[in-house]
Amino acid sequence: MHNHWNLRDKLIKKITQNGGWVNTHTHLDRAYTITPKLLHLANKHLHEKWTIVDEIKEKSSISQIYDRMAFAVEEQVKQGVTVLGSFIDVDDIVKDKALKAAAKIKETYKRDITLVFTNQALKGVLEPRARAWFDEALGFVDIIGGLPAKDAGKEEEHLDVLFTAAKRLGKLLHIHVDQLNTKLEKETESLIRKAKEYGLQGKVVAVHGVSLAAHPEKYRQKIYKKMKQVGIMLISCPTAWIDSRRSEERSVTHNSIAPVEELIEAGIVVGIGTDNIADVYKPFTDGDVWTELRFLLESCHFYEIDDLVKIATINGRKILGVDL
Numbered sequence: 345m346h347n348h349w350n351l352r353d354k355l356i357k358k359i360t361q362n363g364g365w366v367n368t369h370t371h372l373d374r375a376y377t378i379t380p381k382l383l384h385l386a387n388k389h390l391h392e393k394w395t396i397v398d399e400i401k402e403k404s405s406i407s408q409i410y411d412r413m414a415f416a417v418e419e420q421v422k423q424g425v426t427v428l429g430s431f432i433d434v435d436d437i438v439k440d441k442a443l444k445a446a447a448k449i450k451e452t453y454k455r456d457i458t459l460v461f462t463n464q465a466l467k468g469v470l471e472p473r474a475r476a477w478f479d480e481a482l483g484f485v486d487i488i489g490g491l492p493a494k495d496a497g498k499e500e501e502h503l504d505v506l507f508t509a510a511k512r513l514g515k516l517l518h519i520h521v522d523q524l525n526t527k528l529e530k531e532t533e534s535l536i537r538k539a540k541e542y543g544l545q546g547k548v549v550a551v552h553g554v555s556l557a558a559h560p561e562k563y564r565q566k567i568y569k570k571m572k573q574v575g576i577m578l579i580s581c582p583t584a585w586i587d588s589r590r591s592e593e594r595s596v597t598h599n600s601i602a603p604v605e606e607l608i609e610a611g612i613v614v615g616i617g618t619d620n621i622a623d624v625y626k627p628f629t630d631g632d633v634w635t636e637l638r639f640l641l642e643s644c645h646f647y648e649i650d651d652l653v654k655i656a657t658i659n660g661r662k663i664l665g666v667d668l
């Protein structure tokens with residue numbers, strides 16, 4: 345039988361031949377924490393959700409976090425994910441419970457999947473207790489993570505803490521930026537500046553970069569050129585941001601996703617991630633990697649098979665610092 349029309353199967357076959365799916369961005373320690381009772385909280389603004397998860401984090405034991413992560417990892421392995429990157433909360437609320445669960449998970453599943461962990465700075469990195477937990481996490485994580493918007497008004501200082509640590513430890517940086525789909529955000533630009541300042545070319549990954557698409561073409565092209573110069577890579581999590589709220593802000597027409605087809609054209613390394621799975625941020629996300637790639641290709645009108653395969657495989661490995 346010749347299923348010439350079945351491009352999905354052909355694409356997935358190529359992904360398998362290239363080492364399997366790489367899911368570069370998740371928050372496994374919070375996966376499957378949504379319940380019908382919590383669903384209404386999904387309507388809160390992103391910035392409120394940063395603290396809404398506190399209660400679950402506080403109440404969860406290491407073994408409860410372990411069990412949720414184990415289920416999540418098994419669901420990923422079933423789909424053919426061979427490398428998986430996850431942020432892990434480490435702060436004054438969850439303390440090191442999720443880190444401890446993550447360490448155990450890494451050991452349990454080491455034959456099935458390569459797990460790469462990054463610290464999530466949900467409380468920022470400037471407030472003294474938050475900073476202490478950030479420092480504590482550095483020894484454990486493979487990649488240093490950041491969320492400059494959490495230290496609003498002091499984003500530069502937040503980045504300085506991250507970049508100083510990355511420089512000292514020789515680790516990659518994954519930083520949540522440009523998440524709100526507005527041309528008021530220019531966070532990718534600050535990553536470019538800092539990467540240059542600290543000499544961390546090729547070490548910095550912008551996570552999301554949705555707001556890039558809200559800027560005029562001239563600005564976008566300028567940013568791509570600079571990203572290429574300093575080797576900034578980008579992770580797109582398509583379904584995580586497609587729910588961006590309608591607003592009265594005027595901007596160029598675009599879908600709420602990083603302009604992946606333009607980034608690829610400009611020679612930027614782009615990977616894909618599912619982001620939050622079945623939690624208060626994304627209650628209906630099931631962690632299906634094909635769904636993410638499908639959303640990416642549809643919302644960016646991007647049908648280059650070989651590039652899509654790279655996005656789902658080798659680019660992800662580069663982004664997570666995992667060799668083939």
Ligand SMILES: [Zn+2]
Pocket residue numbers: 369370371431520551619620
């Ligand atoms: Zn994230």
